[in-house]
Amino acid sequence: MHAEKKFAFIISLILLSIPMIGHCAEVPDIVVNSIGFYPNDQKQAVVIGRHGGEEFKVVNATNGKTVFTGKLSDAQWCEDVKQDLCIADFSAFKKSGRYKIVANNGKESCEFNIGKTVYKDAYTTAMRAFYLWRCGMAVETTYNGHRYQTTAACHTKDGYTKYLGEEQDWRDGTGGWHDAGDYGKYTVNAGVTVGVLFMAWQHFQKQLNSVDLNLPETAKGFPEFLKEIKWETDFLLKMQYADGSGRVSHKLTRTEFSGFIMPETDDGKRYFTEWSSAATADFAAMMAMASRIFEPYDKEYSERILSAARLSYDALKKYGRKNFMQGDFSTGGYQTGDDDDIVWAAVEMWEATGEQQYLTDAEQRLGSQWNLIDSNWDWGDVSNLGAYTYILSNREGKNAELENKLKAAMIKDANQLADNSLSDPFGRALNQYYWGCNGTVCRQALNLHMADILAPNAKYQTAIKRIAGYVLGNNIYGRSFVTGIGVNPPMHPHDRRSGADGIDDPWPGYIVGGGHSATDWVDEQDDYSRNEIAINWQAGLVYLLSAALAE
């Protein structure tokens, strides 16, 4: 090879390897749930790349004293991360305090707590993240010494009606939450979000009520948790067509995404789009659920939104199926079939009203699904929400055979998830990776908790805590996936506010979507398919942390 060519060859080798340096995260030595453990929890750390059998210590992080010693498990080859993994189990150690794990080669884990309130701050920050997503009002918070804020209400001109053919070219579509790292508002994604948040309220009301979220007074007389959801339902009501037909706009966005600017400076025109049947069904389900849950706090509102729900449910029958077509739009699609959305809507209409017509629809649709319960579900697949409400309903008239089939399916699904979590060194129950999978990882806490209600077994709660451990640092990156919380959290989420506000640290409390394989997550702002934030994933996180709050 000529010297020149050889030089070029070496240079290109170097250049080729440069992107690798940025992308191959350094493999940590010892990883652990960096938020910590309740005294009686199962407690494990994962030691990476060791033989097994060596001694490890739990050391008091304040005074350096060894408080517990144990032996590492045998090494287990983990194919998806291509590493030997050993478990350091210190469940027998139950004393509150701040600690770290030290291996016999001197390598250390991050610090973590054992205590009675370990999840409280994480829960509060994750739920307040919804408030910080509010559109149509200025928001602010102080976190870790930084002040995060918008200086004025954003998107006050929501929204134009050009695509609806209404007489006026504008009507009120302000409020709600931004969807994600972008500022759009999408009805279908609100569906799974609001549904999962309401489930958290129904299952963990007592614990949630004991936490002060310090929200502005936008829903007088409502408990804090529900106050935040009402900000969204107030907005969603505006997504129903003004013509009284009950059809619901699929989304309200610009025609194309904005750049990385603050929301209050985003003045591109935003439009209500045409309706879809999935959005209309989700709307009916959300409003029916809200009418029932909000009833004790505001009777008038509860009645009004139940009428809105009825109207949209009727629209499904009158107008039939309609997929959303993007047309002029290149913002989020959230295009999805409506079968699962209608299952959920029918059940919620029945639970809210007790009327036979809805029960008939609900049972016919619940029973004819090819998969009674989904393990792996998100915005495109919300039938689980209907199945859960049906099973927990105290109303009479349920079909016992269907009920038993659904229960059996729920328990079978949760047993599989618990097995997955307990046999995965990192505690993850989902065995797939894709855009937004961290949201599903969290949301599976709901599948597990439902089984725990139906057939109580400690393994479900252990699996839920193990999932929380995975999300908060017990993973191959040794990093928390939630901004501002836990060990070495994401610094560069795909979030327009975080990218545009001039503060290094991102807005706090948000879970990022995660890798598309076990090892390819990167903390880079441009990587929206791995490092964005979104309300549907966040609702999963809030459910998971609510379940963890319950000890």
Ligand code: 9MR
């Ligand atoms: O920022 C957008 C993000 O919120 C979406 O999830 C993603 C996929 O729809 O698209 C992002 O926007 C990108 C656009 O699609 C292409 N140009 C670059 C944009 C990111 O800055």
Ligand code: 9MR
């Ligand atoms: O979460 C959505 C994911 O399941 C899809 O594969 C992806 C592409 O359509 O879109 C994701 O949702 C994005 C939405 O389209 C726009 N706002 C940001 C959402 C999160 O990335």
Ligand code: ZN
């Ligand atoms: Zn806004």
